[in-house]
Amino acid sequence: MATAEKGYDIADIALADEGQRRIEWEDRHMPVLQSIRERFEKEKPLDGVTLGCCLHVTTETANLARTLAAGGANVALCASNPLSTQDDVAAALVDRYGAEVYAINAEDNDSYYRHIHAIVDKGPQITMDDGADVVGVLHGERSDKLSGVLGGTEATTTGVIRLKALERQGKLGYPIIAVNDAKTKHFFDNRYGTGQSTLDGVIRATNVLIAGLRVVVIGYGWCGRGVAMRAKGHGAHVIVCEVDPLRALEALMDGFEVMPAVEAARVGDVFISVTGDRDAIAGEMFNVMKSGAIVCNSGHFDVEVNKDDLDAITVEKFETRPLVEGHRTKDGREIFLLADGRLVNLAAAEGHPAAVMDMSFANQALAAEHVVHDHGYLDKKVYPVPEEIDKEIARLKLASRGVEIDTLSDKQQEYLASWDQGT
Ligand SMILES: NC(=O)c1ccc[n+]([C@@H]2O[C@H](COP(=O)([O-])OP(=O)(O)OC[C@H]3O[C@@H](n4cnc5c(N)ncnc54)[C@H](O)[C@@H]3O)[C@@H](O)[C@H]2O)c1
Numbered sequence: 001m002a003t004a005e006k007g008y009d010i011a012d013i014a015l016a017d018e019g020q021r022r023i024e025w026e027d028r029h030m031p032v033l034q035s036i037r038e039r040f041e042k043e044k045p046l047d048g049v050t051l052g053c054c055l056h057v058t059t060e061t062a063n064l065a066r067t068l069a070a071g072g073a074n075v076a077l078c079a080s081n082p083l084s085t086q087d088d089v090a091a092a093l094v095d096r097y098g099a100e101v102y103a104i105n106a107e108d109n110d111s112y113y114r115h116i117h118a119i120v121d122k123g124p125q126i127t128m129d130d131g132a133d134v135v136g137v138l139h140g141e142r143s144d145k146l147s148g149v150l151g152g153t154e155a156t157t158t159g160v161i162r163l164k165a166l167e168r169q170g171k172l173g174y175p176i177i178a179v180n181d182a183k184t185k186h187f188f189d190n191r192y193g194t195g196q197s198t199l200d201g202v203i204r205a206t207n208v209l210i211a212g213l214r215v216v217v218i219g220y221g222w223c224g225r226g227v228a229m230r231a232k233g234h235g236a237h238v239i240v241c242e243v244d245p246l247r248a249l250e251a252l253m254d255g256f257e258v259m260p261a262v263e264a265a266r267v268g269d270v271f272i273s274v275t276g277d278r279d280a281i282a283g284e285m286f287n288v289m290k291s292g293a294i295v296c297n298s299g300h301f302d303v304e305v306n307k308d309d310l311d312a313i314t315v316e317k318f319e320t321r322p323l324v325e326g327h328r329t330k331d332g333r334e335i336f337l338l339a340d341g342r343l344v345n346l347a348a349a350e351g352h353p354a355a356v357m358d359m360s361f362a363n364q365a366l367a368a369e370h371v372v373h374d375h376g377y378l379d380k381k382v383y384p385v386p387e388e389i390d391k392e393i394a395r396l397k398l399a400s401r402g403v404e405i406d407t408l409s410d411k412q413q414e415y416l417a418s419w420d421q422g423t
């Protein structure tokens with residue numbers, strides 16, 4: 001294993017060939033990012049800027065790192081989840097694309113935070129987070145590096161929630177662009193990306209036939225809608241649990257059964273939480289689950305499944321397949337926890353497909369350019385991605401699929417801007 005002093009800490013540099021092949025394959029499905037990379041190559045909008053990135057170390061992230069480097073940035077990358085690092089990708093990034101990477105698949109908590117500190121040591125001028133862990137460290141024990149940061153970006157719902165909490169308390173140290181809130185991000189990544197890859201994770205981990213099973217989706221936000229839609233597509237009988245009456249009503253009218261989580265626990269076969277909240281699967285639910293129930297989480301942190309509650313009724317844990325931990329309960333049932341309650345789509349499958357990360361990472365790249373260009377005008381607040389960027393990404397994505405759309409005529413524009421033209 002290489003050491004941190006050499007500018008990286010990864011599992012095995014010899015995996016670089018395989019990593020490069022897979023990165024290049026995914027690049028073929030990221031045309032928007034490719035076009036940004038070509039422009040960055042010429043214009044160098046990030047020239048000399050040190051970027052501290054804490055993202056899932058996957059093939060798609062590698063193509064983002066290449067794009068940022070093409071723009072002239074020095075890229076230092078650590079993992080945003082201990083189980084999501086693809087070691088061959090980390091190797092290729094170091095060996096073929098000149099990035100500094102600090103990430104090893106299945107690293108323990110100490111290494112995870114040591115690697116975040118390695119990124120902070122670089123003195124990042126821009127932070128790029130997925131879950132606000134770098135922001136957390138910079139606003140806590142490493143506040144010595146806070147003043148050097150021009151701005152940052154945040155990829156996910158949970159991270160944006162944490163940043164808004166910091167902003168409300170008047171403690172946010174620099175402006176951050178909420179990439180998650182761009183329409184070209186959460187409409188597609190959270191819904192179609194999480195939808196497909198979560199089902200993929202459950203299937204790869206367990207090899208169960210989804211058709212005919214009762215799949216319980218807890219949380220009917222952007223991710224939950226996608227997971228429920230794809231589970232239904234596989235032939236599951238989908239049950240949704242929500243706390244927000246509007247979203248519960250939406251789930252009902254989308255054709256799903258809606259009920260409280262404890263009731264769903266009695267009948268469900270597979271449980272998937274996507275709430276961004278703690279204890280979505282907890283307590284009494286474990287007491288009433290059927291033997292054979294499969295439990296997993298696709299929300300950002302591993303707090304959604306309360307593992308202590310499950311452990312409290314467990315008399316024996318046993319390994320069945322990789323990432324499938326069996327729990328034998330005091331009353332003789334078997335409950336199976338996937339990926340230790342961490343993001344099942346990244347731990348047991350490959351995360352979102354490149355075609356959807358194309359738009360999420362186009363937002364990241366353009367938001368970084370926006371911060372470098374406009375940080376002087378930004379306050380210490382959480383900002384949305386500018387609407388022009390969102391629309392440009394949608395336009396580029398449609399163009400890459402060869403899809404053309406209509407434009408408004410002058411008369412239509414005039415009509416839509418008027419108040420006096422009625423019946
Ligand atoms: N797996 C991935 O790759 C991936 C991708 C994108 C986002 N995420 C994460 O998934 C989580 C959800 O993201 P989102 O964009 O769908 O958020 P969202 O805010 O759109 O939806 C969350 C939903 O969960 C509901 N909820 C909250 N607590 C609940 C509880 N205890 N029981 C039932 N419902 C509850 C909320 O009412 C809301 O409707 C976040 O943690 C986000 O960071 C994961």
